[in-house]
Amino acid sequence: MLITVDDLTEAMLSDNPPVILDVRWQLGDDRGHDHYREGHVPGAVFVDLDRELAAAPSPQRGRHPLPDIADLQAAARRWGIDDRSPVVAYDAIGNLASARAWWLLRWGGHSDVRLLDGGLGAWRDAGLRLSSGDTTPRTGSVTLTPGHLPVAEIDEVAATSARVVDARAAERYRGEVEPVDPRAGHIPGAISVPTAGNIGADGRFLPADDIRKRFADNGIGDSDEVIAYCGSGINAAHEIAALEIAGIRATLFPGSWSQWSSDPDRPAATGSESAG
Template identity: 50%
Template sequence: MTAIISASDLSDELAGARPPVLLDVRWRLSTAGAGAPAFDGRAEYEAGHVPGAVYVDLDAELAGPPGERGRHPLPDTAEFGAAMRRAGVRADTPVVTYDGGQGWAAARAWWLLRWSGHPDVRVLDGGLAAWGDRPLETGAATPEEGDFLPVPGTLALLDADGAAALAREGLLLDARAGERYRGEVEPIDRVGGHIPGAVSAPTTDNVTADGTFRPAAELAARFAALGAAEASEVGVYCGSGVSAAHQVLALEVAGVPAALYAGSWSEWTQDESRPVATGA
């Protein structure tokens, strides 16, 4: 089973005997200051979504409250399970996630469901833009209650100490933009820079101009050049564990298992005693 699905294949599956549950996870990273209007993913969803898709709020349902564990810490397991059941997720039914096109939020939902034990989850490659001129549905879907009960642990998860150790002993990839890794700018978190020993690997380099993933062979070559071929273990972090999930997804497409440091840089920098490296 692949971790991504094309729009044409999704269209075929939706018309088939066993259509997947669809989750619309539109979300946008905001660097706007206080008082700026928040991005309203639900309004965009209700204006037009893939037929049958249910809206999932990343900040409210795919993350816990921001704080010492970062800006998007993992949600409470019971609350996450309840949110997925409200969205119609069933243990025996495939799930496809998508977002507005960037893929980060859809990958966060993919990672959480896979980590929680769901066996069949894919991301729509290219997001809603890839759906093209196929019909859209407006308003809000009202799915039948699902039965999914999360059992965390299927995918590898890192804490701060584990991320530090992996940077020394394996390969820890930093999925943020290069200028944030180098510490030249930091628009969101307390301080710029990176975990010592981490390797810069911007998530944006995993996709083509239209937002779809580069071919698996190209991704495998990219990660091999970054050190994945020799590393005993691979892990990924970003600012708050969202774009890093997209990097874990790209690694999955490339055939490289990888752990996620969910707290990421926003958790790492909460503790001023943790070291910060800058530069290339």
């Protein structure tokens, strides 16, 4: 599920080079396309997370609902993906955004998707050149169908006996700050494991044993049923990637806190909670 810079450069020269997706997005920064045009991995296609990796926001579904499968397929074809295309996604923030593309394409049934470990920073650190401007890919022919990865709806989360993991920053989990959603706090009973802690200072994922220990220290074992959420289902995909590296399968709650906190009948907890 990860690919190194060296392996990516070799794959780019192969008979079946990967489609490379640049998912330059960050909460509070709407200049992703500008950043992409200033410099990206050669041949990479810009992916607009808000418009191509999510449906329109609403209080009932959250800030980044899952896109309709027909819309996701149309976008994947615009990016140049065929059924047999390997795909590599990256961003400039340790794959915290590009993991959404990784998760969505696999949810849609396209299994050959990997994350560039370390993202754009790793490419730059290797001294490799960047391209500027826009890349216009050929049109692909991939066929996607939904449901290849598990998803939890809001009522299922409310009633679940699974371990519910909150991937947001700890201060948002505790309810000390809330920059964007209607209420501060977290889903009662959820465990705080900020996904940013699954990567090192270089933006690369920690070794599998370190990630596994991190979750174990928070009461999550290899055989536990896990549901991951964040603010709007973006960073939670990164948490699922980390869990997969550790050998733990997890379900995404796409509506996440943005959906939960928009419903005044849903309880909100604040402060720290024991893993129990």
